[in-house]
Amino acid sequence: MDDSSDAGGNGDLVAGPAKIPVPHEVAEAVRTLIRWAGDDPAREGLRETPQRVARAWKEYCAGYGDDPAIHLARIFEEVGGYDEIVLLKDIPFQSHCEHHMAPIIGKAHIAYLPGNYVVGISKLARVLHAFARRLQVQERLTAEVADCIWDNLKPQGVAVVIEASHACMTARGVRTPGVAMVTSRMMGVFRDDERSRKEILALMGC
Ligand SMILES: Nc1nc2c(ncn2[C@@H]2O[C@H](COP(=O)(O)OP(=O)(O)OP(=O)(O)O)[C@@H](O)[C@H]2O)c(=O)[nH]1
Numbered sequence: 001m002d003d004s005s006d007a008g009g010n011g012d013l014v015a016g017p018a019k020i021p022v023p024h025e026v027a028e029a030v031r032t033l034i035r036w037a038g039d040d041p042a043r044e045g046l047r048e049t050p051q052r053v054a055r056a057w058k059e060y061c062a063g064y065g066d067d068p069a070i071h072l073a074r075i076f077e078e079v080g081g082y083d084e085i086v087l088l089k090d091i092p093f094q095s096h097c098e099h100h101m102a103p104i105i106g107k108a109h110i111a112y113l114p115g116n117y118v119v120g121i122s123k124l125a126r127v128l129h130a131f132a133r134r135l136q137v138q139e140r141l142t143a144e145v146a147d148c149i150w151d152n153l154k155p156q157g158v159a160v161v162i163e164a165s166h167a168c169m170t171a172r173g174v175r176t177p178g179v180a181m182v183t184s185r186m187m188g189v190f191r192d193d194e195r196s197r198k199e200i201l202a203l204m205g206c
């Protein structure tokens, strides 16, 4: 294939982002895995696969280079006396389980009851992705997101609920599709006050 061709005239859009170099031993590890799985890493279709797999894993695990707390560094003094729940619902995310390195695909609901500060709403999703793009178990992911918001925003309450499907359960092993794992972490008023807890769970649709 001629790499210099640009038939669509879209320049960089066609070329995509610059590719990071892949260390030899990383590519070799993928070749070893392909061989062990039963295929020939030297055959035409698999020749560039080790580099692709390595770069894909850098992308899946980009959270290791993303400090979640940084996304909550820009906080605003409470806006216009707003003192009700802020909820970001149905945030899709992707992670990988630390046991099998298989995809965890799901959605998260993240809420807080402000104290003196609020944060740009996109930042809640950024915190989620910074923790999700690592090797995880769902319980720890849930706790890390909640703790990060609690520590940095100092709100009156935090509630995080995550529902996800684990490919290590659907594509292998017990092979049971259609199962959702649900985890939650309630802090402050959402843990201590029955009415607040019920209100947030109703808003989340849980
Ligand atoms: N609690 C929890 N378990 C998880 C998560 N992701 C994967 N697992 C489970 O981790 C367990 C690992 O069990 P092992 O017996 O060590 O591994 P395995 O022999 O591959 O187990 P099977 O998946 O049952 O075949 C499995 O039961 C997985 O379902 C997660 O996020 N939270």
Ligand SMILES: [Zn+2]
Pocket: 097, 098, 099, 100, 101, 102, 166, 168, 169
């Ligand atoms: Zn797993």
